[in-house]
Amino acid sequence: MPDDKHLIETTTASEQLVKGHFLHAVRDTVRLPDGGSATREYILHPGAVCIVPILDDGRLVMExxxxxxxxxxxIEFPAGKVDPGEDRLACAKRELLEETGYVAREWAFAATMHPTMAYSNxxxxxxxxxGLTLTERKLDEGEFLEVITATPQELxxxxxxxxxxxxxxLASALxxxxxxxxxxxxxxxx
Structure with a gap:
């Protein structure tokens, strides 16, 4: 790995701007690599999972x-936020069931992405x-979505x-x- 010291900023102060039910906005003061100072405003986020559910005939379960x-x-793949202390695979299993009603026999981790790293963690x-089996979905209160299927070519x-x-x-499609x-x-x- 290269030495990144010439790129790294160091936080010297942090203040809370907004703390809501889901999102938390903060403003950090940072020391820049050249010794100068700047502010960085961003959103703290608990993290999430996205699931690419593949039916036995190759079609994809989407929403x-x-x-x-x-x-x-x-149109998107099933997804949802990670609860505090929740294992990420457990979250993926929970979200797939809640949103689509499917449970899976096999799981595979692909990657971790940072969709908005300029202003959120x-x-x-x-x-x-x-190996999907359809059961009964369990949508969260106030959650409304339509489950659809698509071939990979359609997606x-x-x-x-x-x-x-x-x-x-889009990243999952790649x-x-x-x-x-x-x-x-x-x-x-x-």
Whole structure:
């Protein structure tokens, strides 16, 4: 690994700006690598998971959901935030069941992404799930979404055509495309 000292900022002070039910905004004062000072405002986020559920026939389980900040219904993979102290795989299993009603026989971790690292510490783990069995979904109170299926080809066309614009779904589609092409491997576990 290279020596990154010439790039690293050091926090010298931190103040809370807003603390809500879900998000927490802070402002840090940092010492820059050249000795100067600057402020950094950002959102603290508990982290999340995204699941790529693959049916036995190769179709993907996806969702259509209204997203208030952009005022649109979007197509995305099932996902949700990690609860305090929750294991990330346990979170993926919980979210898949709650949102879609599916449970999976096998799971594989793909990657961790940081969708908005310029202004948030949020991470999203991408998990693949297969050997799906449909049970009863358990949506959170106030959660409304439609479960749909798509072929990988449909998903990739939606990504290309700008229909899918959700960053976690776009990153997951990249993983899916490479897994299906045989260029990226997954370590499946029960």
């Amino acid at each position: 259509r959901q209204y997203r208030h900040p952009i005022g649109q219904v979007v 949020e991470f999203i783990d991408i998990w693949f799930a297969r 990739l066309a939606w990504c290309r055509d700008g229909i899918v614009r959700d960053s976690k779904t 993983w899916l495309q490479n897994v299906l092409a045989g260029t990226w491997d997954l370590a499946w576990k029960p």
